[in-house]
Amino acid sequence: MIKIFDTTLRDGEQSPGCSMNLNEKLQMAKQLERLGVDIIEAGFPAASPGDFESVKAIANLLKKPVITGLARCTKNDIDKDFAAIKDANHKRIHVFIATSDIHLEYKLKKTRAEVLESVKKYVSYAKSLVDDIEFSAEDASRTDLDFLCQVVEVAIEAGATTINLPDTVGYAVPTEYAHMIKTVKDRVVGEQDIVLSVHCHNDLGLAVANSLAAVEAGATQIECTINGIGERAGNAALEEVVMALKTRNDYYGVDTNINTKEIMPASNLLEQITATKVSPTKPIVGKNVFAHESGIHQHGVLQNKSTYEIMDPAMIGIVDQENIVLGKHSGKHALRSKIEDLGFEIEDEELEEVFVKFKNIADNKKNIYDSDIRALMLGQLNQVSGHYQLVDYSSFTSDGKESKTIIKLSNGTETIERVGSGAGPIDAAFDCMKNILEDQFILEDFRINSVTAGQDALGETTLSLKHNDHQYNGRGLSNDIIKSGILAYINAINKQVEA
Numbered sequence: 001m002i003k004i005f006d007t008t009l010r011d012g013e014q015s016p017g018c019s020m021n022l023n024e025k026l027q028m029a030k031q032l033e034r035l036g037v038d039i040i041e042a043g044f045p046a047a048s049p050g051d052f053e054s055v056k057a058i059a060n061l062l063k064k065p066v067i068t069g070l071a072r073c074t075k076n077d078i079d080k081d082f083a084a085i086k087d088a089n090h091k092r093i094h095v096f097i098a099t100s101d102i103h104l105e106y107k108l109k110k111t112r113a114e115v116l117e118s119v120k121k122y123v124s125y126a127k128s129l130v131d132d133i134e135f136s137a138e139d140a141s142r143t144d145l146d147f148l149c150q151v152v153e154v155a156i157e158a159g160a161t162t163i164n165l166p167d168t169v170g171y172a173v174p175t176e177y178a179h180m181i182k183t184v185k186d187r188v189v190g191e192q193d194i195v196l197s198v199h200c201h202n203d204l205g206l207a208v209a210n211s212l213a214a215v216e217a218g219a220t221q222i223e224c225t226i227n228g229i230g231e232r233a234g235n236a237a238l239e240e241v242v243m244a245l246k247t248r249n250d251y252y253g254v255d256t257n258i259n260t261k262e263i264m265p266a267s268n269l270l271e272q273i274t275a276t277k278v279s280p281t282k283p284i285v286g287k288n289v290f291a292h293e294s295g296i297h298q299h300g301v302l303q304n305k306s307t308y309e310i311m312d313p314a315m316i317g318i319v320d321q322e323n324i325v326l327g328k329h330s331g332k333h334a335l336r337s338k339i340e341d342l343g344f345e346i347e348d349e350e351l352e353e354v355f356v357k358f359k360n361i362a363d364n365k366k367n368i369y370d371s372d373i374r375a376l377m378l379g380q381l382n383q384v385s386g387h388y389q390l391v392d393y394s395s396f397t398s399d400g401k402e403s404k405t406i407i408k409l410s411n412g413t414e415t416i417e418r419v420g421s422g423a424g425p426i427d428a429a430f431d432c433m434k435n436i437l438e439d440q441f442i443l444e445d446f447r448i449n450s451v452t453a454g455q456d457a458l459g460e461t462t463l464s465l466k467h468n469d470h471q472y473n474g475r476g477l478s479n480d481i482i483k484s485g486i487l488a489y490i491n492a493i494n495k496q497v498e499a
């Protein structure tokens, strides 16, 4: 059995524009539990009070998976980590230190002997608090192998039960990485009951290949993220690792605890929360993965699916046709039960708010589908209250003339009204937002998608704004695309205010 360690909420959240608020993290964590991941790395508690609170909330909420937080080799980090996870049903402290010479010299400014001393001291300290201890040798793949073996030996003696050997900078290639795992297993771990773990980055596009090579060499835990999000080129993608092990079970001969039908819902949820779409050709979850355009392929698939399909889309949770779920006359009760079916929890007060929005949509849209309700609920989670709110807007546009948009915005204490102009109503709306915010933000990316098919489909806008070198993604939803654009813009600036 291979353990799946998900770090979407820690390593993944560190990717530009992917920061999530507490509500969003809790929804994502619940979906990871449904997906059946064995371990959730919920954050880095010493990094900020917000991180601490979200790790604590996740540790208190989830019952099945092991909850862990990341800690450097310091007493403060380990104490904060323990305080955040202590009430979890299953808890783990994850301690790390860099071990490669380049990190020792330039980052830690420590000798090898000092690193060994730290490992011994802080792994033992963590062990005095919690039994389940993971130790990571950061930049393991660029560490001298003899020294790496020494470090691992000290960590195991001090009480580590999982040893993680990351390819932190995405530099390793599969044969070499497998060799490192096998050497540590043969020389140090032997027959001891220790989990060998891998954590790979995708800078050379090898994160999944390296993880799988490590499994063949004896690793039994893979660290990964949904949609492969993460710093730079990202982490090994959970869905790719899991489906490779499942589809090629004939070759690897190992299983995971993942309920693969929850892969697509997890991927969609993360896309919507982070307002970041995966590429259409992204393995497993991209929108083209099960589409067959070429005539020859289509013919083959119609005769027998396995001619060109190695996986059954239903296995990943892709549903062919969406059910019409609700309409104009559906009541609050029906809405609540649908929301709960989709895996969301909702308080009575919140249901009132969502019901009003639902009625607004139902007035303009005949059929309401699962994805509409999901989008509506995510919009609710996305909402960052207490800052800018849209009060009203009007837009004037005609062919050959400059468009004008007037936006009225409340910032909690006063209402601001400005006018903007541009080549079309959206351009004018964004110009207006720039005027209100005194040019603080630069628009970097902007997309409109329809949530479902049909002329009356909800328009979902995702955009990305840059402010002082930070990226903020926003998402807006409405039957009216101008409004969904303005809402997305407001969502992104509210994230900046909240950050």
Ligand SMILES: [Zn+2]
Pocket (backbone or CB within 6 Å): 011, 168, 199, 201, 235
């Ligand atoms: Zn990483």
